[in-house]
Amino acid sequence: MTRALLIVDVQNDFTEGGALGVDGGAAVAENVTAFVRRTSGAYGVVFASRDWHDGDTSNGGHFADGAPDFVDTWPRHCVAGTPGADYHPALDASLVDVHVRKGQGVPAYSLFEGTTDDGRTASAALAAHGVTEVDVVGIATDHCVRATALDAIEHGLHVRILTDLVAGVAPDPSAAALAEVAHHGGELVSSTVVEAPSEG
Known part of the structure; x- marks a missing residue:
């Protein structure tokens, strides 16, 4: 069994001062970086998604x-190639193995709606790594984290949300x-349950 970490949308536009900034977003960026370093080797692969919207449509x-309704329509955010679409600087992108871009010309919330840099679907890339279990962290709990976790369950993966490494609107x-994800079989746990593999 291979476990993957899915880091959802830890981007400048979703953190404090961004177009759709979430309180606690910068802390998530910092804490996810510290977590991945602390648990080195606990994950077979680390994925990270970004909204990557067209700027001219x-x-x-x-x-x-x-006026946006903040349900189906939103202010402009995470336009491809702009600073708002970049990972938050506190997130160490060198720790990410697979980068996923989503929302390229279409609405997208879940990491599973995106494609990797080499053009694969996220689900195909996860399958290629033999992933059967995923831990989900990132932004925002009530939107893209939720959608990613539910899609992962739909794809037959065992899902945990690390509740101290998410931030919501x-x-x-x-x-x-979180209750909806748990109702569908996901687990809600603290990141402290994840340990780096022991040596030897």
Whole structure:
């Protein structure tokens, strides 16, 4: 069995000061980096997703034409090639094995809706690494973390959300998202349960 870490959308536009900044986002970036370093070897592969939206279209209606409803339509964010789409600087991107871009011209929330740098679907790339279990961290709990975890369950993977390494837009929807994932069979655990493999 191979376990993967899925780091969801730890990007400048989703952290404090960004177009859709979430309180605690920068701390998630910093803490995920520390966690991956602490648990070196615990994961067979580390994936990270980024929203990577077209700058010259509405991305299938994802960017609002007028006032966003913050459900299906949003302010412009994470436009490909802009600083807002970059990983937050506190996230050490050198720790990531597979980079996934999503939302290229279409609405996308889940990491599973994206493609890798070599053009594979995320699910195909996970399968190529023999992944059967995933831990999910990142931003935002009530949107892309939720969608990624539910899709992972749908793909037959064993899913854990590391609840101290996520940040949500609002407390109530975030709690509801975690409860929904648990209802569908996901586990909600602290990152402290993950240990680096012992040597020898």
